[in-house]
Amino acid sequence: MSEEIFHISLNKRNEIELEIPSEDRQSLGTLIEQLTEFLDPELNESKRLFPTAYPNDPERDAGYQALAQSEMIDQKTESIRLFQKTLMNTILTIEEAETWMRVLNDIRLVIGTRLDISQESKSNKKDFELEFLYENLSYLTSAFVEVLDRSLPNS
């Protein structure tokens, strides 16, 4: 993936137009397939996908997680399915584009956790290939944020 070839814009019909080369879409498809394997709260890389709600109260947190975790897994599974279904689309609705943004960010959360990204967004583990991927995903996520922000009524 290289950043120069992405183009994401909001058209007059309030739809998102997506210019992403098909080989890059295929790479995204592979990543998304891999994300399904991380929809497991027990995995270390997945801890950012299933955060604690009551860090100082394990009992309350267990109560929250008992309800939230399975719902969260369902929600993320649904998002992944929608992403896969629209992977080759050149036009997305606002809702579909937001799903793309969330899924892309979920992948960043997993990769960022694996890279042990610290406060300055610098990786503590050297893996140039994964860092490159993380940077590109950040760029793509960022482009989605910018265009979706313009679609909000409070912008």
Next chain:
Amino acid sequence: MGHVTSPVEIEITEPLTIENTELGIEEPWAVIVWDDPINLMHYVTYVFKKIFGFPDAKANKLMLDVHEKGRASVFIGDKLEAEKYVYKLHGFGLWATLEQNK
């Protein structure tokens, strides 16, 4: 047989205690969003605008509080509503927790 209304038996399995909650005076819960190195700054602003409907300036200020002070309180209210917001924030991958003023 006359119309005698028999008393309804109520089985009490747990001792009845009146908590502050029931009197409506429970201390409110705060939703705290914590700084994290992965979520992009404008992504966090977008999420605040989307979930809470905050105007741009308020969402941006809260995001900067998160970034610079390490945390920001984004909602104060009853526990159920606070948990609902925490769940929504978690759905966007933000690091949100609940805290009660005691």
